[in-house]
Amino acid sequence: MQETVARAAASRAIPFDAAKLDRLMEAAGLDILIATSKHNVQYLLGAERAIFFDYMDALGVSRYLPVLVYPKGAPEKSVYVGHRLESHQRAVAPLWVPQVRTESNGSVDAIMRAAELIRQAGVSLRRVGVEMPFLPMDAGKALADVLPGAELKDAVLVLERLRAVKSVEELAKLKTASELVVASMLAVIAGHGRGTTKRQLSDALRLAEANRGLTFEYCLLACGSSHNRAPSSQRWEQGEVLSLDSGGNYQGYIGDLARMAVLGEPDAELKDYLAEIEAVQRAAFATIRPGAFGGDIYVAAERQLAQITQRDCTEFLAHGMGLVSHEAPRLTAKGPVPYDDTDARLPLEPGMVVSIETTMKHPKRGFIKLEDTVAVTSDGYEIFGEGGRGWNRGGSGLA
Numbered sequence: 001m002q003e004t005v006a007r008a009a010a011s012r013a014i015p016f017d018a019a020k021l022d023r024l025m026e027a028a029g030l031d032i033l034i035a036t037s038k039h040n041v042q043y044l045l046g047a048e049r050a051i052f053f054d055y056m057d058a059l060g061v062s063r064y065l066p067v068l069v070y071p072k073g074a075p076e077k078s079v080y081v082g083h084r085l086e087s088h089q090r091a092v093a094p095l096w097v098p099q100v101r102t103e104s105n106g107s108v109d110a111i112m113r114a115a116e117l118i119r120q121a122g123v124s125l126r127r128v129g130v131e132m133p134f135l136p137m138d139a140g141k142a143l144a145d146v147l148p149g150a151e152l153k154d155a156v157l158v159l160e161r162l163r164a165v166k167s168v169e170e171l172a173k174l175k176t177a178s179e180l181v182v183a184s185m186l187a188v189i190a191g192h193g194r195g196t197t198k199r200q201l202s203d204a205l206r207l208a209e210a211n212r213g214l215t216f217e218y219c220l221l222a223c224g225s226s227h228n229r230a231p232s233s234q235r236w237e238q239g240e241v242l243s244l245d246s247g248g249n250y251q252g253y254i255g256d257l258a259r260m261a262v263l264g265e266p267d268a269e270l271k272d273y274l275a276e277i278e279a280v281q282r283a284a285f286a287t288i289r290p291g292a293f294g295g296d297i298y299v300a301a302e303r304q305l306a307q308i309t310q311r312d313c314t315e316f317l318a319h320g321m322g323l324v325s326h327e328a329p330r331l332t333a334k335g336p337v338p339y340d341d342t343d344a345r346l347p348l349e350p351g352m353v354v355s356i357e358t359t360m361k362h363p364k365r366g367f368i369k370l371e372d373t374v375a376v377t378s379d380g381y382e383i384f385g386e387g388g389r390g391w392n393r394g395g396s397g398l399a
Contacts, residue, residue: 012096015046016162018075020161024158025072030129032118033070033142033155034060036111037134039323040159041066041080042252045095049252050086062106065139067114068097070121079117080111093331111139115146119252129155151394164328165351171375173254174321174353177255178373178385181248184208186388189261191241193395195235198223202231214248214255221245222367224275229367236264241270242394243367247325254325256355258371259388268367273360274391276308280316280358288348288374294331295344297354301369305358314360321353321373329354350374353384 024056025033035041038057042049045068053064068081080095082102101119104110125147130140132154143250144152166174188204198221206216220229223367224240236242245258260274283304287296301316317335320327320343326335329343329352357371373384 004085012094014075014096015325016044016067021070021158021162024161025129025155025391027131028153028155028158029127030153030158031072031124031127031154033129033158033321034111034114034135035068035070035131035155035159036065036139037131038066040131040134040163041068043159043163043323043385044068044070045080045097047090047093047095050379051089052085053083059106062108062138063136065104065110065136067104067110069114069118071118071121074121074123077121077123078117079114079121081114081117084238085260089339096232099271107139111135111143112146115143116137122199125150127153128152129153129158131156131159160328163322165349166322166353166375167351170322171351171353173251173253174255174373174375176385177248177253178257179387180212180214180385181255181257182259182385182387184212185244185246185257185259186392187397189244189259189392190397191395192236193398194238194263197232198234198236199231201236201242201244209246210247212248214250217249217254219244219246219249221222225362225364225366227361227367235248236263236394241366241368243369245369245371247296252323254323255373255385256321256325256371257373257385258357258369259392260368260370260390261392261394263394265393270365270391273310273362273365273368273379276310277341277358277360277368278286278316278389280304280314281356281370283373284316284318284356284358285372285381285383288354288376290316290350290376290378291347293344294329294346294348295332295341298340299343299358301358310360310362313362316359317355317359319355321355325355328352348376350376350378356391 057063067081077097078097080097087102122245128150202219209216222229223236223242242261284301287300318331320329328335333341358367
């Protein structure tokens with residue numbers, strides 16, 4: 001009996017660094033935090049997402065809106081409001097949150113119920129942090145109406161800084177996701193040959209990832225001399241390159257990697273081009289260690305880029321990875337997803353995870369790319385899912 005009680009108590013421990021969150025909230029001028037994105041709610045609960053809403057949000061005339069309320073310095077007054085369809089799931093896997101109400105049906109009633117409960121808790125509601133990009137307009141208006149004296153402030157960066165350093169458990173999930181994505185891509189490459197369409201390859205990768213326990217998120221693929229990476233009826237033909245870039249989700253954490261293939265034997269030119277990309281990747285890896293500035297990654301990569309023969313058609317990108325693609329550490333303000341390069345001027349910390357990618361858009365040989373997931377360790381770095389970095393042969397597994 002005592003053992004059972006101890007296990008139950010352990011399962012209800014706060015799964016994140018509450019003291020760190022309190023410090024971040026204090027620095028941002030927040031008294032209370034209201035999280036409404038599925039990824040941040042998952043992180044703060046330390047529990048899987050609502051099964052029914054893992055994929056979708058829309059429901060009838062409204063949408064699913066999980067609401068977790070955390071008062072600074074008073075986790076014992078935290079509240080979670082979930083959808084009524086979560087009731088059975090939360091019953092078999094109790095949450096650490098003292099008040100759990102799985103009784104909402106849509107966005108407005110969820111936020112109204114949460115507001116009522118936090119008023120009853122008697123905490124300060126003067127400065128309220130919300131996830132502005134993840135709070136529907138109807139729910140945001142309702143919240144402002146019921147808290148007329150409150151200042152609503154964006155808390156997205158507060159939550160991102162909280163998640164920037166991954167726990168051992170999170171790192172294990174990211175490593176698993178990365179390894180399974182690579183294994184899936186290599187299986188698809190080996191199992192498909194001449195005449196396979198890009199759509200067939202994308203569908204096959206979806207199945208391969210699902211069969212390995214991943215939730216398929218996307219597949220960007222290019223073949224031949226084309227740089228178009230959408231699934232289509234274009235066929236992969238003898239002698240052509242194939243670029244596979246896929247995101248597979250493992251228990252909420254994203255494996256995002258890119259690998260290359262060719263139908264037949266790669267010629268000397270292709271070998272040279274991939275070797276140039278590999279050199280840029282390795283130059284970036286070599287800078288990753290605790291205490292190094294995030295911007296050092298770009299300095300090293302750009303120095304190596306300047307030395308390659310195809311520098312005019314090759315680009316480099318590094319970004320944080322975790323529950324979200326492109327999260328902290330934020331290393332560039334010039335990438336395809338716009339944000340400030342905050343971490344370029346800050347030291348890297350053990351537990352941070354970075355995606356390193358080098359892309360060559362050659363006018364004749366096509367789209368050639370490597371993308372890797374790299375974790376900062378106590379004494380350097382570790383690559384997650386390192387297999388398949390060379391030219392993988394298409395159809396090699398066919399009879």
